Amino acid sequence: MKWSLNLGRVAGIKILVHWTFLILIGWIVFSEMRRGSDMTTTLLSVGFVLTIFVCVVLHELGHSLTARKFGIDTKMITLLPIGGVASLERMPSKPKQELLIAIAGPAVNVVIALLLYLVLPPMRELPSEDFFSPISSANFLYLLLFVNLMLVFFNAIPAFPMDGGRVLRALLAFKLGRVRATQIAANLGQLLAMFFVFIGFFYNPFLILIGIFVFFGAHSENIMVQHLDYLKGHRVREGMMTNFVALSPTDTVREALNKLLQGSEHEFVVEQEGQVTGTLTRAQLIEAVKNDQMQTPIADIMTTEVRTFDVQDKLSEAYAELQKNKVPLYPVLENGRLAGVINMDNITEFIMIKSALAQH
Known part of the structure; x- marks a missing residue:
């Protein structure tokens, strides 16, 4: 996610915090200052929120590590002011797997709350409102127990x-x-x-x-x-474009610009004798023009690490890949040779046609 700070990895999963999280911290400090709280109380309030988000990370790790048991990896966990988001590579198609993955997160919060309940001295009577505000060393862990229970109930909303x-x-x-x-x-x-x-x-x-x-x-x-x-049930062959403009790695930036202006393509596949050597985007061409590289072969500016699909691959897999990586287009091969290209626009049009046919 853009504008996120990388906090490192836990169990191989990248942990990110979005910049808007700073707004939450700023609001807490501002609220405590307006209330007239001293520095200790303000720092405890900030520390309490940070501790809650540690629990949120553990919650998301519950989802992620359970998903890993079913062969589903997690790209990252992103912390936002309203909670955490685990970016699973895909959602499980089997109901039992999805049920276990969904339950795993709140189960972590139940465990945290149970551990706090066992560790904290029992309360002999119901606490008054004054006990919970402001945050202090006396009520910090009790409030954390309460918040973990609230996370369980909030996430239970269907x-x-x-x-x-x-x-x-x-x-x-x-x-x-x-x-x-x-x-x-x-x-x-x-x-x-x-x-x-x-x-x-x-x-x-x-x-x-x-x-x-x-x-x-x-x-x-x-x-x-x-x-x-x-x-x-559909294959990439059914959704790919076969009428497309391909470039040669020896073409110059000027020649590629001419083809950009003459047609509707914004991205090109680069091939030589049927073998895919790279892809080229409009942004790469414009950048080359800015750098006065009009006579430069596009082999020098193109992307050479290219994921390809086979005509027999599942169309749903291509859709998921395009959604996940936001790549403009993928070359499609048949018997190792370039047969077409596929992008999100083509798949969207395919879906629109299938939807229209289903209504008749």
Whole structure:
């Protein structure tokens, strides 16, 4: 994710914190200063939030390490002001696997809360409101126990992208199939999101942010699953472009610019006698023009490390790869030789045609 600070790796998974996280820390400091808190209380408040996000990282690691058991890797875990996001390479297609992965995160918070409960001295009576505010060394761990329980309950809400939405989808998928289960879970998630936004206007503006996040998360999940369903059983051959402009590695930047202006392509595959040698984008060409490289062979500026697909590969795999890496296009090979190219526009058009045909 752009504008994120790399904190390192845990279990081989990159941990990132988005720059907007600094806004949260700044708001906490500002709130404590406005309240008249001393430096100790302010630092404890900041430390408390940071400790919560350690628990959030552990929560996301619960998802990630469980997914790894099923052969699904995690690219990164990103910390945002509203929580953490584990970027799994793909979601499991089997309901049982998704159920276990979804439950693993909240299970970590249950374990943390249980350990704190066992370690902390038991309370003989219910604490008053004064006990919980402001944060102090006396209530720090008790509040952390409470927050971990809240994380469990919050994630139990049956709405994407919360864990409860994935649990609901997995349970429904046992009987209804993944597509119908996703539609039901997503629709419920969007209804809850609208409720959050409505309540947020009257009680807490933070709920508006959560509602927007949930609404679009549910919508994206629903669209993604529908698209993958349309692509099921189809091969890359069916969705690739065979009418395309290819360049030779000996072509100059000027010659490539002429082909850019003469056609509609913004990206080119570079090949020599049917063998793919690289790809070239419009951005690379423009950069070469700025550097006064008009007569330079494109072999000197093109991308040489190129992932390719075979005509017999699954079209859904190409779709997932394009979604994940945001690469402009991939060459498609048949018997090791260039047969076509595929990009997101082509797959989107393929999906649109399949969707239109399904309505008849």
